[in-house]
Amino acid sequence: MAEGLRERKKRRTRQHISDVATALFLERGFDAVTIAEIAEAADVSVNTVYNYFPAKEDLFLDRGEDAVDRLSRWVRGRRTGESAARAVLRELHEAVETLSPAVGLFEGCADFTRVVLEVPALRSRLWQIRQDGLGELERTLRAEVAAPDDDPVPALVAGQLDWLYAALTDRISAGMAEGRDPREVSREALALLDEMEDLLGERVLDYAVRLT
């Protein structure tokens, strides 16, 4: 009874609505599709849509949740002797090299990105997700180095790591939106990563080195 039919059905319904909505958005653009149309296409009522998704934006940016704590996870998972920044750089490097969807490097991401970039409401929603991730990362750093509440440094370092991620994905998004080949964009992104590492201050690069 831990996983009733009810739960499964709800998850399926939610996914179905999200899929239908995403397809419509990609096909005709975010603004050109109404909630009523989505509801009809998904064969549910408008109220049911709102039952699962608080706002229209959430229908498109459904997969944004695990991006919220990605940086935190990377930092928590850093290796012994590795700082937070170096762990993030390493993970980013790997993600870019493997054309990971985590950094937006997959065929078909272009259409997705294009829709996001041209709709202010979606850009805002992405920014909100990024903000949440930043807060999360700051808490993580604070906990990892056992910093007192009034120490401003964890917030600053979090800001720098967040900037790494954001600057990289922004560039990748821009590249993909131009319709370029993922591998070419990846190569460019690797160069950007090196450049960014070179720009970072030593104190940032050496912050929160894992001792154990």
Add this chain to the structure above:
Amino acid sequence: MAEGLRERKKRRTRQHISDVATALFLERGFDAVTIAEIAEAADVSVNTVYNYFPAKEDLFLDRGEDAVDRLSRWVRGRRTGESAARAVLRELHEAVETLSPAVGLFEGCADFTRVVLEVPALRSRLWQIRQDGLGELERTLRAEVAAPDDDPVPALVAGQLDWLYAALTDRISAGMAEGRDPREVSREALALLDEMEDLLGERVLDYAVRLT
């Protein structure tokens, strides 16, 4: 005829609407005030409000425009032998010390900030303004160092300078929103500034030194 009656009247009407709206928002909150109420209070029609302001958010964030190119102006106005980053740090230092409204250090900013922080639409709008400023700054840096279009560094340095400004004002906003004394918040902000300067990489600190 360079400054006809029409122009003056328009400016006055616009300002009047904005003032009325801001007062209502501060008094009762952003969401609790409708455009219709603002129009009535300002003694114009709803359509006239939309004539001057593209969206409700713009009624509250009317003064955000000169913030868009503040960083650019600071960079362009840097002294001989001074880098872009040092100019920004100097200007920020001065703004914080003089309790300049440019960094949100004035009595009464607290109410303003509180409204912004609790309404997603306003946070988004502020972020948009910040994004515009970032683009502007990147263009400025690119022009100042005569960088080729495919040089990624100006964008990265712009991101770092933008981060300086944003991290500082975020902290100040948070402090002011707590109702603390501006001078106390200012003192804390100065410490934060020193910390940030210390975290910046040398390459960022020395970018775009003015030669002439």
Add this chain to the structure above:
DNA sequence: ACCAAAACTTGGGGTCATTGCAAATTTGGG
């Protein structure tokens, strides 16, 4: 001062996102 064009304002009439509410339906358990 007088007129026609240009610029502003207004009223009225939509579209659509989002919400609240109560009735109708479905599901899990006994």
Add this chain to the structure above:
DNA sequence: CCCAAATTTGCAATGACCCCAAGTTTTGGT
């Protein structure tokens, strides 16, 4: 098969925002 809880739905509002056509006001000549 029946009840109670969870879901879904229909209905009605609210309010942002857009479009258009009909006033009004301002401007630039005359």
